[in-house]
Amino acid sequence: MPVATQPLSDIKVIDLTQGIAGPYATKLLADYGAEVLKIERPPSGDPARTFGPFPSNQKHPEKSGAFLLLNTNKQSIMVDLKRSQGRDIVRALVSTADLVIENFRPGVMDQLGLGQEALKSINSKLTFTSISNFGQTGPYRDYKASELTLFAMGGVMNRNGLLGRPPLKLGGNHVQYQAGNIAAMASMFSLFNVKHQDEDGQYIDIAIFETQAASYNARMPMLLAYQYTGERTPRTDVPGSGFGYPTGFYPCQDGYVNITGGGAFWPRTVALLGMPELLNDPRFAPPMGQVSPEGREVFETEIWIPWLLERTKLEVVEQCQEYEILSGAFNTIDEVMDNNPQFEARNYWQIIDHPEAGPFRYPGAPSFTSEKWWQIRSPAPLLGQHTRSILSSHLHYSDTSIEDLVLSGIVG
């Protein structure tokens, strides 16, 4: 049950999403207190149950790491939406809900009779959020997509990677997670509109493509820069390269660091190196020295990299930070989890015990408040774990009618 001190404890969500983007949106809502009823389809439920990673690489529908992470604090009800009695259950749940969120192919909800108009006639205060690859309208509406193609089309892939080699996607599935992040935010806007301005619920159309095209992962400013200059962003462009140098990744004793210490920060870099004579050295000094490729080459090979190679990445970053130079160490996934005094001090990682998968460390709260708005109340649900309890407590179905629905395969 939601905890009263959580900010979304009064919000009820009917979750018809699967995969990553939609479930991440409803995870955010659930983790901040919303009651999220996750509708899963028979017989196997959310395909994320097959994504993995699995403990010891043994496939198991209740042990997929992606599913376990993305579905904390939710309740699972397995309902066959192809059957009219299954759709009746969804309609009944929707009548008292604040938000429906779905990521079927555009048109599917309408075909099921569960489209925006149909559900609005049941509950005018309902916010209805759809997530799709390209949106509910337009010539690409029915086109297929992947994490890779959505970043290629929507995001800044055009400037990622080296000339002569393929443009690069980002590691992991950020594009889909970010679409979920945007969906949670936009849904919250409408929920606020309903709860505090007494307006009707809104229909929200999220195109993952557009969540990238309007992303401040450099895409919006780069799209506008093209309008301003008429120039395409070159490959390998570094955001902040207007800072001159040093900028970007550099080697050090035990790995790599990323540092932005040029341009306006040049005096800080000079102070860090303890070489005041460089401050106004015309080879390096702003403005022209800082845009000189020769100056950069000489500075990096003769001064900067030799200095870095005498230090570990943590030493470099700590010293840079002392001089207020923007910097970060290049860490691998294990270093982030095991060798990270910062996350440790903030109790970031959460140990969540799941009845089938067992206890593991999970990424924790995206924000911190002293009142503990973000809480893990329950691990990801087993498939259909809450079918009976939802039918009886939310919809007041009798035990015998639930039994009938189970026997006829409408719920499970």
Next chain:
Amino acid sequence: MSLPLKGIRILDMTVVWAGPYSTMFLADMGAEVIRVESINVFPSATRGQQARPNKEAEAHRPTSMYPNRDPGERAWNRSSMFNAHSRNKHSITINLASKEGKNIFKRLVEVSDVFIENNALGSMERLGFTYPTLSKWNQQLVMLSSTGMGQTGPWAHFRGFGLHFEALYGHASVTGYPDMDVDGVPSSVAADAAAGAAIAFNVVMGLHNRTKTGKGAFIDLSQGENFVPHLGELFMDYSMNENVAQSMGNRDSIIVQGCYQCKGDDEWIAISLTSPQDWKTLMTVIGATHLGNDPKFSSLRSMHDNHDEIDEIISLWTRTQDNLEAFRSLQAAGIVAGPVLNEPLAYQDPQLQSRDFFTEITHADAGTHLYPTTAFKMSNTPFEVRKPPVRLGEDNDYVYREVLKLTEQEYDNLKQLGQIGMDYEENIP
């Protein structure tokens, strides 16, 4: 037409990208977002890198953020990195280091609902604007501070942009060419975008909570902690199996995919094959049915085993193709494909055009251009530019006279102190 945040006033002391991206969404929703700026200090990387960039150096940079590479008279109003997010916002100037400035800020807090800032740790403490103080001035205030690493802990003071922190929290280690070291790693700032949406979400959640409890809140948002779940499966894999993910380039552990060069100047297409049937279909489209039937490619597993060969076969074809034409013919055949849309291609894209993704804005100092709009569509709150990207100090009169209701004498006093204006002090480079 409904503006969900109408009547909500937000004090915005955000810098660089993550914070301003959040207030873009909030301003679009109808909140009165007031950027509290100063003509006495130029915050780097917000309204451009410098107040008065050298025009000649600007011509030599790899890229420029200014119209026609010209910083112009007021460069701070002409930077694309700022103007892309700053529609619908207000801007005032005040020197917060001064006694008068602090008093003005107190009066602003008293009549506002939200305060958002993402400055380096300690900035608010030096100004005397920590939450315990502000909440005395306004018990209902929702305050959000965002930094790379959060407000507490041994690394809380670390300064950086998203790209530094993304290296620190592992994103860089799983991005890049698998056969290279960091040389090919893109400088991603995905964590800024993630934080922007999360800040807006948290703030509105705080406003919702306020109506239930009667109290405001302080929200500490670490960009790192907010971004780590975006790499969730990779962390779960380490957690479960001690498996340390490495970069796979453009490849995937389940499906078979890549990004392939096409005709033209650095033009590319991304293609994902989700099954052996996709491979067969693709080979039919390119007229190589015999390869479609080759047992080497008869399962996803064997396709992975022969991934290099698949990439080679696809590349040979794409090199002769226009990427937009190939995209349409592959989609028509049911193949997951998408062209790499560089900026000119994005502006010509039929989908973005049909959904009015770009809108024309005329800005007094930057001219008339097409701007990207926003990341979602709401039925009763259509995207609207009520105010062009905000110029430094352009709302001083409105805020000081109508919001704070200063007497003319008080307002004149601030002007005489050199705190009110639309130009940075002349000695600021």
